[in-house]
Amino acid sequence: MGTKWKSIKLLGALIVVMALFAFSNHRSQLRKPTEISLKFLGDDRLFITQDAVNKLLIQNYGSLENLPKDEVVLDSLEQTILANDMIKNAHVYYTVNGQLKANIVQRTPIGRVQGNDKFYLDDEGKRMPLSPFYAARVPIITGEVTGDALSQIYELLKYVNQDGFLRKNLIGIHVVSDNDFQLRFRMEDFVVELGAIEKLPQKFANFKAFYAKATKDKILGAYRVVSLEFDNQVVCTKI
Structure with missing residues (x-):
């Protein structure tokens, strides 16, 4: 008798719990949300x-x-x-x-196209509209920005953003043609002629070596153009 009575009580408790759960779930489904x-x-x-x-x-x-x-x-x-x-x-x-x-x-912008058509280039290489709430501090892209040029700029900026020195100092990219690009760096007046988007590790290694030497010698201000277009050398034009 005792065992049977315990089974009846256990079954009753189980029914009560299930009923409470169903009631709670029903109320939860009917509950109206506050603002998201x-x-x-x-x-x-x-x-x-x-x-x-x-x-x-x-x-x-x-x-x-x-x-x-x-x-x-x-x-x-x-x-x-x-x-x-x-x-x-x-x-x-x-x-x-x-x-x-x-x-x-x-979305994350990595460059800003500044021309008749103004927009950001995001970290997936897609166009992103400008925001009325916040302006990102990213390199400004000027010139005739075609679709092919934009895809090359995306590859360039991906490389730049993996390098602390370049990411901190690059402020502008100018499209001369679809395969010819010029760069502007922070606090310097000279133009860097990059040329085509190829051999970037070699070109930027040469540039950083030149930059370190010219900074040490305090002669950066003497240059108007710094060209990285030639293999294994940096060609400079003085003011």
Whole structure:
């Protein structure tokens, strides 16, 4: 009798727990979310603000406070956020207590095209619009920037960003033609004639050796043009 009574009590407790879980889950599904909580991962210099993202969501869905939880499609919210050209990745989710959150990763500009058509070049080699909220400090790209030239500039900037000296000091790239590029460096008046985007390790090794020697001799200001177009040498033109 005792064993049977214990089994009945255990079954009853199990039924109660299942009923509470179902009730809690039902209430959770009906619970209306508050405004979505946004978190920008990585760089805190925002090309798009939290208010701008919230306005984007309101334009598409209205106030999320008016929607039950089971009517909120997370994938759809993510795609709406990703439709903004400033955003690289977004993950929308509910916390265990029912709070709606979104983790957002912005795109990363590595160069800025300054011409009739103004835009950033991002770290995937794609065009990225300028932001009304923040201007990135990246090398300025001038000249006739064709599609082929832009793809070569992307390869150049990928190389530059892996080198501490170049990343810190390069401020400008000028497109002479699709296979001919000039560079500008911080605090120096001379133009560096890079030529084609080839043999970059050799060209920049030669340039850094020249730069170190000219800095030591205090003669950097004497040059107007520094050419890296010739194999294994740096050819300089004085002012």
